[in-house]
Amino acid sequence: GAVVSQHPSRVICKSGTSVKIECRSLDFQATTMFWYRQFPKQSLMLMATSNEGSKATYEQGVEKDKFLINHASLTLSTLTVTSAHPEDSSFYICSASIQTEAFFGQGTRLTVV
Amino acid sequence: GEDVEQSLFLSVREGDSSVINCTYTDSSSTYLYWYKQEPGAGLQLLTYIFSNMDMKQDQRLTVLLNKKDKHLSLRIADTQTGDSAIYFCATGGYNKLIFGAGTRLAVHP
Numbered sequence: 001g002a003v004v005s006q007h008p009s010r011v012i013c014k015s016g017t018s019v020k021i022e023c024r025s026l027d028f029q030a031t032t033m034f035w036y037r038q039f040p041k042q043s044l045m046l047m048a049t050s051n052e053g054s055k056a057t058y059e060q061g062v063e064k065d066k067f068l069i070n071h072a073s074l075t076l077s078t079l080t081v082t083s084a085h086p087e088d089s090s091f092y093i094c095s096a097s098i099q100t101e102a103f104f105g106q107g108t109r110l111t112v113v
Numbered sequence: 114g115e116d117v118e119q120s121l122f123l124s125v126r127e128g129d130s131s132v133i134n135c136t137y138t139d140s141s142s143t144y145l146y147w148y149k150q151e152p153g154a155g156l157q158l159l160t161y162i163f164s165n166m167d168m169k170q171d172q173r174l175t176v177l178l179n180k181k182d183k184h185l186s187l188r189i190a191d192t193q194t195g196d197s198a199i200y201f202c203a204t205g206g207y208n209k210l211i212f213g214a215g216t217r218l219a220v221h222p
Contacts, residue, residue, distance in 0.1 A: 006155070034209070043117075043201065043212040044156075093155050102210060104148075104156040 006105025023094030029074035030096035115139040119213035135202030
């Protein structure tokens with residue numbers, strides 16, 4: 001199946017700093033990518049839909065100024081967590097779709113200390 | 114809004130069958146999915162079923178869909194220790210999935 005690569009897999013940052021997470025579709029072009037957040041022992045919640053060449057669409061309750069999404073090319077979307085706080089610590093997963101299937105990255109474990 | 118519910122935990126003996134259940138509210142879902150998540154990893158698509166089907170079998174996996182009751186199940190035959198993971202049911206279109214909370218499957222000897 002198609003491969004979606006997410007980097008880094010794990011990051012620890014200090015409170016107040018910004019962290020960038022990359023999501024790449026390795027063998028296909030993705031006009032749309034999705035960013036999810038998973039809290040411990042909970043399900044994945046869709047944060048935003050990333051559209052190549054245009055602004056991302058954020059789900060209700062997600063702060064667009066805090067979670068900056070850029071989809072500069074058909075194979076790369078980035079999520080930047082700005083001014084991170086401990087409550088932003090979570091597991092972030094991106095996905096990209098082809099026809100009926102959604103392919104997920106490996107996820108990024110963010111810990112803000 | 115749409116909701117997907119699953120039991121949180123299932124324990125089975127190695128070699129037995131596992132059945133993981135899911136109920137959902139969105140009757141307009143085109144596809145229904147089962148994903149597997151191993152510790153610290155992303156999601157792996159196990160199988161999916163189109164909403165006009167009532168059963169799909171793929172090797173050890175059998176998916177049953179009762180559209181009237183909005184009930185989806187995943188049966189894993191001959192469960193192995195490598196099947197230990199969290200299994201997520203998801204509904205919706207492929208581009209916007211609604212996930213259940215996940216069922217943790219524990220396989221013991």
